[in-house]
Amino acid sequence: MKINRRDAVVGMTSALMLPKAIAHTPNTAFANEVFAHGVASGDPAADSVVLWTRVSGQEGEVPVSWSVATDPEMSNTIARGVAMTSAIGDYTVKVVPQGLPAGQTLYYRFEVAGAASPVGRTRTLPTGRLDQLVIAVVSCSNFPFGRFNGYQAIANDPDVDVVVHLGDYIYEYSENGYGAEAGRRLGRIHEPRHELVTLADDRQRHAQYKADQGSLAMHAMHPLIPTWDDHESTNNPWSGGAQNHQEDEGAWPDRRSVSLRAYYEWMPVREPGVGEPPEQRRAHFRFGDLASLYMVETRHMARAEQIDYSKHESALETPESAAEFYDTVVGADDRRMISKSDAAFLRNGLAASVAEGQPWRILANQIILARVESPSLDDPAFNDAVTIQDDYAQRFYDGLSVLGELGLPFNMDAWDGYPAARERLYGMLSEVGARDLLAVTGDTHMFWQNRLVDAAGQPAGLELGTSGITSPSGFRGFGETAAARLDALIATHNDGVDWADGSKRGFIRLTLERDRARADFVALSTIETRNFKTRVVRSVDIARRDGTLEYV
Numbered sequence: 183m184k185i186n187r188r189d190a191v192v193g194m195t196s197a198l199m200l201p202k203a204i205a206h207t208p209n210t211a212f213a214n215e216v217f218a219h220g221v222a223s224g225d226p227a228a229d230s231v232v233l234w235t236r237v238s239g240q241e242g243e244v245p246v247s248w249s250v251a252t253d254p255e256m257s258n259t260i261a262r263g264v265a266m267t268s269a270i271g272d273y274t275v276k277v278v279p280q281g282l283p284a285g286q287t288l289y290y291r292f293e294v295a296g297a298a299s300p301v302g303r304t305r306t307l308p309t310g311r312l313d314q315l316v317i318a319v320v321s322c323s324n325f326p327f328g329r330f331n332g333y334q335a336i337a338n339d340p341d342v343d344v345v346v347h348l349g350d351y352i353y354e355y356s357e358n359g360y361g362a363e364a365g366r367r368l369g370r371i372h373e374p375r376h377e378l379v380t381l382a383d384d385r386q387r388h389a390q391y392k393a394d395q396g397s398l399a400m401h402a403m404h405p406l407i408p409t410w411d412d413h414e415s416t417n418n419p420w421s422g423g424a425q426n427h428q429e430d431e432g433a434w435p436d437r438r439s440v441s442l443r444a445y446y447e448w449m450p451v452r453e454p455g456v457g458e459p460p461e462q463r464r465a466h467f468r469f470g471d472l473a474s475l476y477m478v479e480t481r482h483m484a485r486a487e488q489i490d491y492s493k494h495e496s497a498l499e500t501p502e503s504a505a506e507f508y509d510t511v512v513g514a515d516d517r518r519m520i521s522k523s524d525a526a527f528l529r530n531g532l533a534a535s536v537a538e539g540q541p542w543r544i545l546a547n548q549i550i551l552a553r554v555e556s557p558s559l560d561d562p563a564f565n566d567a568v569t570i571q572d573d574y575a576q577r578f579y580d581g582l583s584v585l586g587e588l589g590l591p592f593n594m595d596a597w598d599g600y601p602a603a604r605e606r607l608y609g610m611l612s613e614v615g616a617r618d619l620l621a622v623t624g625d626t627h628m629f630w631q632n633r634l635v636d637a638a639g640q641p642a643g644l645e646l647g648t649s650g651i652t653s654p655s656g657f658r659g660f661g662e663t664a665a666a667r668l669d670a671l672i673a674t675h676n677d678g679v680d681w682a683d684g685s686k687r688g689f690i691r692l693t694l695e696r697d698r699a700r701a702d703f704v705a706l707s708t709i710e711t712r713n714f715k716t717r718v719v720r721s722v723d724i725a726r727r728d729g730t731l732e733y734v
């Protein structure tokens with residue numbers, strides 16, 4: 183529901199006042215059942231933030247009271263109201279109180295049918311002078327692979343200002359799909375047990391993920407800024423279909439549509455604006471005079487179909503023919519990644535940030551932006567260690583062997599599969615004076631420290647890639663030692679890759695200050711038990727020099 187600014191600050195009109203009898207109900211086992219999926223907040227602005235919950239065990243039209251306070255005891259209430267929910271929205275509740283104070287830690291709570299939710303903590307965006315911002319960067323939280331201990335670690339860190347999730351917040355696979363073996367071992371089997379196709383399927387899966395202990399803790403503690411990548415709908419979609427969508431699963435637009443409906447229901451995100459399609463999720467977040475963070479959509483609005491090398495074998499016989507294929511077919515000008523309107527949105531936002539003099543411009547980017555060619559696998563330290571673990575690993579190994587000899591990139595679902603679109607992005611950065619972009623990227627289940635360089639060799643910024651919260655690196659099918667060696671070979675072979683590490687699960691803790699930023703790559707000791715430790719496995723400082731960014 184939307185309320186006007188004045189009401190939000192001074193309290194709602196009498197018709198929407200909280201009944202006194204339920205205003206301070208202590209939490210009980212009943213309340214834990216009603217609010218089994220916790221509370222969450224997200225998409226913060228300077229004067230508003232999305233507050234979310236879900237009420238279980240309810241029927242019909244349900245009034246849910248909400249309140250926002252400046253203290254965790256909820257005594258100094260500054261906004262409150264009542265939102266209605268029902269089966270139409272799967273009993274999820276989303277409210278966006280307006281007129282909140284900027285740059286402030288706030289607390290919120292929901293109440294229904296005599297039960298009070300846990301108190302959530304959130305933060306509005308600051309305005310004016312800001313000297314430090316701490317962002318936790320996460321991606322790829324696959325339930326069967328393990329506990330969301332990375333989320334728990336972030337919940338335990340009160341200095342985090344906001345969590346940026348770069349996608350694969352849920353996975354669509356069945357109990358026998360990706361992660362099945364770990365899921366059975368850990369008792370984390372996907373619900374429903376089949377692959378997600380219908381609205382009911384998507385809702386059930388979101389509910390399962392939201393009930394994870396780490397997820398409950400992180401969402402109650404910090405606001406979320408999520409982008410979606412592929413698995414929120416299904417593996418590797420593009421604007422007209424998806425790798426993991428088959429004809430017997432119905433029409434792709436229908437499946438995509440229900441997955442997005444469940445996403446908007448279950449995530450603490452703003453709804454599309456009037457006249458905007460649900461497939462378009464883009465945003466610009468301003469953190470005072472220090473930083474802007476942008477997201478644009480890279481799956482459903484404009485993306486051309488991924489190139490499948492196996493359908494072009496005749497063009498890939500020599501390094502020369504492969505290079506020509508990459509330039510002309512993969513590099514075709516009309517192979518878009520983002521829509522024209524998203525490109526204009528990003529351009530305007532970057533230009534505004536440059537004009538304001540903000541030192542940092544961050545792209546919340548789903549898939550790796552830097553160029554990453556396959557290295558030659560003809561390396562004894564790699565080959566002697568390889569132990570192929572399954573058919574998938576064998577096919578991956580065979581593919582990499584060929585691509586390594588041809589000097590081609592291997593991740594055609596990433597920006598490497600859309601080099602013309604990438605050059606357009608870099609060209610746009612030049613036009614607005616923003617070749618100091620800091621991209622934060624998910625998808626690969628590996629840590630990356632990359633440099634962005636255009637086709638002419640000119641720097642365009644830096645890229646920090648985060649590993650998965652639970653999903654493992656694809657190289658692990660070669661055995662741990664070989665996988666680590668391959669990470670090193672990739673960094674050696676590619677000018678733009680300073681470091682890559684797929685051996686750890688974790689997240690990035692990014693601290694921005696006026697003159698310098700620091701990225702801490704944080705690894706988790708385990709995702710199999712609730713007891714875990716974190717360890718910073720690499721720390722790198724970033725500074726600006728000559729209009730771009732450098733690792734120092």
Ligand SMILES: [Fe+2]
Nearest residue numbers: 322350625653
């Ligand atoms: Fe993923």
